[in-house]
Each structure stands twice: as C-alpha cells, then as structure tokens.
Amino acid sequence: MPAYPLDMATQFRPAPFAAEIAPMLAIGKRGHTRVPVSFDAQFGQDGLDxxxxxxxxxxxxxxxxxxxxxxxxxxxxxxxxPGLGHHVARIAWADDFSAGVEFRTPLSDAIFEALTAQ
Structure with missing residues (x-):
C-alpha cells in the first residue's frame, strides 16, 4: 500500500525547469575577471635587481x-x-615557482586591452 492516497499522487506534477549556462572567464577568489595570457615581464624589489x-x-x-x-x-x-612601464604590486600569495600579485593602482582600460590583445 502506498504511503499516500492514490488521488494525491496524481495531483503532483513536476514543474518545468529551464536554465541558461554561459561560459565565464576565471574569477576565483579575486572577484575580478582574469584573462589567460602568456608574455615575459620583469620584476624587482627595493629598487635592486x-x-x-x-x-x-x-x-x-x-x-x-x-x-x-x-x-x-x-x-x-x-x-x-612589456612596453608599458613599471607597476607597483603586492604579492598576495606565492608558492615554489608562481605568485599572485595585486596592483597598487588598477590598470587602465587601454593598458589592460593592450596586454590582453597580445
């Protein structure tokens, strides 16, 4: 015998479900969209090497x-x-051979577009 009366079983119908899924660039913990790139740069500390x-x-x-x-x-x-000068950044995290940096002053739209177009 079912746990509920037969007439109740016909009263419940699954509701239609719809969703849109769109790809998104990586945001992660940062809260800002990151764009994959691959270019050489240089860094220095305390004005040294x-x-x-x-x-x-x-x-x-x-x-x-x-x-x-x-x-x-x-x-x-x-x-x-490359081609854009120096930007002060704080090391947010670091492990053996990689690091995440946070720029003291965000990059302008023009500089960001130039770097991501490479």
Missing part, C-alpha cells in the same frame, strides 16, 4: 606570475610590463 618572469593571467587588479626565484607573500615589487 630585475628578475625575469612570465605573466600567465591578468586582470585590471592583478596577475599570476611564473617565477624563477622565490617571492614572499605580503612583499611589494614593481612589475615591468
């Missing part, structure tokens, strides 16, 4: 770097972007 790195994704507020030297979370660097 410049070190080569590769930018692997970027937003107007930060970037992910592949590095060849260790960086420490919380430290400040200047990042020299």
């Amino acid at each position: 410049r070190t080569l790195c590769r930018v692997t994704d970027i937003s107007q507020h930060g970037a992910r770097l592949q590095t060849y030297s260790a960086l420490r979370a919380g430290s400040l660097i200047w990042l020299s972007l």
Whole structure:
C-alpha cells in the first residue's frame, strides 16, 4: 500500500525547469575577471635587481606570475610590463615557482586591452 492516497499522487506534477549556462572567464577568489595570457615581464624589489618572469593571467587588479626565484607573500615589487612601464604590486600569495600579485593602482582600460590583445 502506498504511503499516500492514490488521488494525491496524481495531483503532483513536476514543474518545468529551464536554465541558461554561459561560459565565464576565471574569477576565483579575486572577484575580478582574469584573462589567460602568456608574455615575459620583469620584476624587482627595493629598487635592486630585475628578475625575469612570465605573466600567465591578468586582470585590471592583478596577475599570476611564473617565477624563477622565490617571492614572499605580503612583499611589494614593481612589475615591468612589456612596453608599458613599471607597476607597483603586492604579492598576495606565492608558492615554489608562481605568485599572485595585486596592483597598487588598477590598470587602465587601454593598458589592460593592450596586454590582453597580445
């Protein structure tokens, strides 16, 4: 015997369901859209040596770097972007050979577009 009267079983019908799914660029914890890129840059600390790195994704507020030297979370660097000069950035996180940086001043729309068009 069913747990409910037979006449109740006919009263419940599944509701139609519809959804749209659209692809989205990576946002993650940052809250800003990141665009995958691949270009060489340089960074330095305390006005000293410049070190080569590769930018692997970027937003107007930060970037992910592949590095060849260790960086420490919380430290400040200047990042020299190709053809666009130096930008002060804070190391938000770092592991063996990669780091996430947050730009002190967000990139302008024109600079961001120039970097992501490469």
